[in-house]
Amino acid sequence: MNEGGTDLPPEEQQMWTTWVRERAVGALPPEKLLPDRQPSYVSSWIYVFGVAALASLVVVIASGMILGLKGPSWWHITGIGRFFNGIHLWAVELFFFTMVVHLWGKFFMAAWRGGRGRTWVSGAVVFLVAIGAAFTGYLSQQNFDSQWIASEGKDGLNSVGIGSFFNVADFGQMYTFHVILLPLAVSALIVWHILLVRRSGVVPPYAARAVAAAKAGGEGPPP
Amino acid sequence: MELLIPVFGAVFDLSHEAHYVHWHFFQMSVPNVIVIVLMIAVFIVAILVPFPKRERTP
Numbered sequence: 001m002n003e004g005g006t007d008l009p010p011e012e013q014q015m016w017t018t019w020v021r022e023r024a025v026g027a028l029p030p031e032k033l034l035p036d037r038q039p040s041y042v043s044s045w046i047y048v049f050g051v052a053a054l055a056s057l058v059v060v061i062a063s064g065m066i067l068g069l070k071g072p073s074w075w076h077i078t079g080i081g082r083f084f085n086g087i088h089l090w091a092v093e094l095f096f097f098t099m100v101v102h103l104w105g106k107f108f109m110a111a112w113r114g115g116r117g118r119t120w121v122s123g124a125v126v127f128l129v130a131i132g133a134a135f136t137g138y139l140s141q142q143n144f145d146s147q148w149i150a151s152e153g154k155d156g157l158n159s160v161g162i163g164s165f166f167n168v169a170d171f172g173q174m175y176t177f178h179v180i181l182l183p184l185a186v187s188a189l190i191v192w193h194i195l196l197v198r199r200s201g202v203v204p205p206y207a208a209r210a211v212a213a214a215k216a217g218g219e220g221p222p223p
Numbered sequence: 224m225e226l227l228i229p230v231f232g233a234v235f236d237l238s239h240e241a242h243y244v245h246w247h248f249f250q251m252s253v254p255n256v257i258v259i260v261l262m263i264a265v266f267i268v269a270i271l272v273p274f275p276k277r278e279r280t281p
Binding site: 043044045046048049093097100101104105 | 261266274
């Protein structure tokens with residue numbers, strides 16, 4: 001029997017929408033999904049960099065949508081096109097910069113503690129998938145740089161046996177990966193990452209955990 | 224702003240191949256080295272600089 005669903009008629013308890021709703025609300029009740037207060041140790045610059053990475057991604061996607069609508073001749077030739085091309089590039093630079101600082105911080109905080117393994121892994125996988133998104137972006141530039149990267153990259157990918165279905169010299173395939181598949185993967189992983197943060201909470205620092213354990217054991221905080 | 228563009232262009236002239244740092248097996252362009260050093264510096268600052276506290280209202 002689903003939790004909280006006992007007062008529903010039997011036919012409604014068997015509906016998949018009921019099952020999904022109860023699982024979702026059970027895992028992430030509204031006060032947990034959108035909390036109005038956080039523990040004091042969340043006041044750290046490391047989380048500012050996580051949010052900055054998220055804000056950069058919004059700019060990356062918005063500028064990428066404009067570039068995709070206007071096309072290569074626009075982003076190479078016109079002044080406004082080159083401006084948006086620059087916005088897209090520098091937003092990506094900022095995205096990786098802030099994401100790496102956040103990643104380093106969480107590594108040294110051992111953010112996988114307390115059953116938060118999936119939160120850590122989802123963040124690390126976002127970093128890896130984003131590298132693929134950036135790589136296909138360089139291949140989608142439609143200039144000599146992208147041709148050079150493709151001619152160098154194909155040898156590396158052929159040597160590991162994936163060149164037949166991931167052809168870096170195929171603009172259409174790389175462009176599809178860059179504007180649809182990988183942005184969707186990065187966005188979905190980030191949504192999952194944030195929901196996991198909301199569900200498990202931010203990892204407490206080592207010292208705070210020791211104090212909490214001491215209090216739970218009926219003893220005073222350690223000196 | 225129009226007048227400043229040539230000045231910036233003279234200082235930050237990017238219209239040439241990047242210089243490379245090459246030491247044994249290690250080879251990396253100077254712009255990449257600068258970005259990585261900046262990331263490390265910003266990370267250290269983020270750890271050391273205290274986060275501003277908001278005063279609690281009763």
